[in-house]
Amino acid sequence: MKGQPLIPFAIIAIVGLLLITILSFVGLSEREAREAEENGEGTEEEVVEIDDPITAGEELAQQSCITCHGGDLTGGMGPDISNLEGTYSVEEIQDIILNGYESMPAIPVNEVEADAIAQYLLSDQ
Ligand code: HEC
Structure with a gap:
């Protein structure tokens, strides 16, 4: 059976591609969160009021x-x-x-x- 070993490789390749896709989405949303934090929190900090x-x-x-x-x-x-x-x-x-x-x-x-x-x-x- 010549074609047989290709199947595990195909699975590995698909899993790998899926992982890359998932990780890049995770990375993107993390970066967005960080950017939102930088923009949002920076201004928020300045409005924080001090009671005393x-x-x-x-x-x-x-x-x-x-x-x-x-x-x-x-x-x-x-x-x-x-x-x-x-x-x-x-x-x-x-x-x-x-x-x-x-x-x-x-x-x-x-x-x-x-x-x-x-x-x-x-x-x-
Ligand atoms: C890295 C050291 C350093 C830190 C930290 C620092 N200062 Fe100063 N400060 C100086 C020096 C040196 C001078 C004198 C500047 C000059 O006349 O060349 C000075 C001068 C001043 C003056 C003018 C005083 C005068 O008689 O004209 C004020 C007011 C002042 N500092 C307030 C503060 C306050 C409030 C903080 C904290 C939020 C602070 N400084 C933190 C080093 C520092």
Whole structure:
């Protein structure tokens, strides 16, 4: 029987083709999901509101600012930012955080978070 061994090969080939088709669909939908996530979540993150900006700002400052401005924000490698009242407005501090300032790099937080940090820095706490 000459043709016999061809049958298993044909089955393997068909299974292989099916797998390739299935995998590429899985890959496509995963990529779509990822893209949707990137587009969707990116904007969603910016609209997220913070109930208590001062408390949230304090936590964020602990995470993002103390490495350079010192544990109590009174200065480290960067200047003292514990007493900015009268020097900067909330908007100006937000701008510094988001875009950097002189030798300070931009900090990877979103607008709402930067606003919360700025409010915290200008609060009495
Ligand atoms: C990588 C180090 C680094 C990090 C992190 C950092 N800063 Fe700075 N920051 C600096 C340096 C350095 C300066 C001084 C810039 C200059 O004048 O050249 C500065 C300056 C500032 C100033 C201006 C101060 C003044 O007296 O004019 C503000 C406000 C400020 N930082 C806020 C923040 C806040 C808020 C965060 C956290 C969200 C933060 N910084 C995180 C390094 C840093």
